[in-house]
Amino acid sequence: xxxxVLAVFTTWPFVLALAVLLVNDALLKxxxxxxxxxxxxxxxxxxxxxxxxxAAFPRHxxxxxxxxxxxxxxxxxxxxxxxxxxxxxxxxxxxxxxVDYGDxxxxxxxxxxxxxAVSQPRGIVSSVVLRRWILPPVLxxxxxxxxxTSTANYRKDFDIRxxxxxxPIPRDEIVEAIREIAVKRGxxxxxxxxxxxxxxxxxxxxxxxxxxxETNEIAVGIQGELRKGEKLRDEIKKxxxxxxxxxxxxxPPQER
Numbered sequence: 673x674x675x676x677v678l679a680v681f682t683t684w685p686f687v688l689a690l691a692v693l694l695v696n697d698a699l700l701k702x703x704x705x706x707x708x709x710x711x712x713x714x715x716x717x718x719x720x721x722x723x724x725x726x727a728a729f730p731r732h733x734x735x736x737x738x739x740x741x742x743x744x745x746x747x748x749x750x751x752x753x754x755x756x757x758x759x760x761x762x763x764x765x766x767x768x769x770x771v772d773y774g775d776x777x778x779x780x781x782x783x784x785x786x787x788x789a790v791s792q793p794r795g796i797v798s799s800v801v802l803r804r805w806i807l808p809p810v811l812x813x814x815x816x817x818x819x820x821t822s823t824a825n826y827r828k829d830f831d832i833r834x835x836x837x838x839x840p841i842p843r844d845e846i847v848e849a850i851r852e853i854a855v856k857r858g859x860x861x862x863x864x865x866x867x868x869x870x871x872x873x874x875x876x877x878x879x880x881x882x883x884x885x886e887t888n889e890i891a892v893g894i895q896g897e898l899r900k901g902e903k904l905r906d907e908i909k910k911x912x913x914x915x916x917x918x919x920x921x922x923x924p925p926q927e928r
Contacts, residue, residue: 677724677727677728678807679727680723680724680727680789681724681807681810681811681814682806682807682810683723683788685719685723685788686719686720686723686724686810687806687810689715689716689719689720689723690716690720690810690813690814690817692712692715692716693712693713693716693717693720693817694813694817696709696712696713696716697713697817700712701713701897710772710775710877710897711774711775711777711778714775714777714778715778715781717778717817718740718744718778718779718781718782718785719781719785720814720817721740722736722740722781722782722785722786722789723785723788723789725740726785726786726788726789726790727789730789730790733786736782736786737782737786740779740782741779741782744775744776744778744779745776748772748773748775748776749773750862750863750874753862753865754865757865757868772875772877827893827894827895827901828893828894828895828901828902828905828923829891829892829893829894829923829924830891830892830905830909830921830922830923830924831885831889831890831891831892831921831922831923832846832889832890832891832892832912832919832920832921833888833889833890833919833920833921833922834888834889834918834919834920835918835919835920836918837888839888839918840887840888841887841888841889841890841916841918841919842916843884843887843890845915845916846890846912846916847871847882847890849911849912849915849916850873850880850882850892850908850912851873853904853907853908853911854873854880854904855873857876857878857900857904857907858875858876859873859874859875859876859878859880860873860874860875861873862874868881868883869881869882869883869893870882870883870884871883876900877896877897877900878894878895878896878897878900878901878904879894879895879896880892880893880894880904881893881894892908909921
């Protein structure tokens with residue numbers, strides 16, 4: 673079994689899926705954000721995980737189908753929010769994902785992965801020497817790619833404060849204004865996750881949170897697709913500046 677699993681890492685389909693995952697997350701999502709690049713990582717990431725599993729347990733394809741489908745559904749649902757908040761709060765690993773059930777279409781890649789894994793050694797790199805050379809960097813790149821694809825490709829935190837520190841800000845009105853902008857952008861309200869945030873909105877490739885720090889300060893966090901995140905941030909700042917006087921928007925020198 674060990675040889676069969678290691679062999680799958682040196683097949684052209686696996687190497688291609690890994691390359692697509694790395695290039696898409698590192699370059700394409702930022703340069704060409706949209707439906708295609710948003711789904712490419714899901715297809716490629718599932719293939720990178722599924723191929724070794726099907727190769728290791730060829731007689732348990734149904735169980736692997738169910739396990740991967742359940743895990744992917746959990747990851748793409750609000751149920752994984754508490755786990756992600758815990759990981760980010762403890763700084764063990766900075767993670768992020770956007771709830772988008774449309775991403776479940778990527779599960780369609782699993783049958784093809786199962787068929788290919790069973791058909792090995794077809795598609796394997798023919799040179800034994802070359803396989804030995806490429807296996808270590810491929811394994812390292814696989815670990816990096818799987819971890820990197822779970823991070824949000826855009827994250828921005830900023831604080832909304834009263835210019836005069838002794839003056840409380842109209843928190844309820846500001847929260848309502850943020851809610852109106854979020855709903856207009858297609859985001860759905862989420863449950864609070866204290867002590868991480870008091871409220872959240874999610875959808876359309878963006879995750880928005882807010883929390884109260886002091887009577888005169890609200891912390892806002894945005895993560896998700898680059899251009900959508902930037903547009904939401906700019907719209908919140910512009911709208912609040914026009915509707916409320918005496919506000920200041922403070923961004924930390926670097927992302928947390």
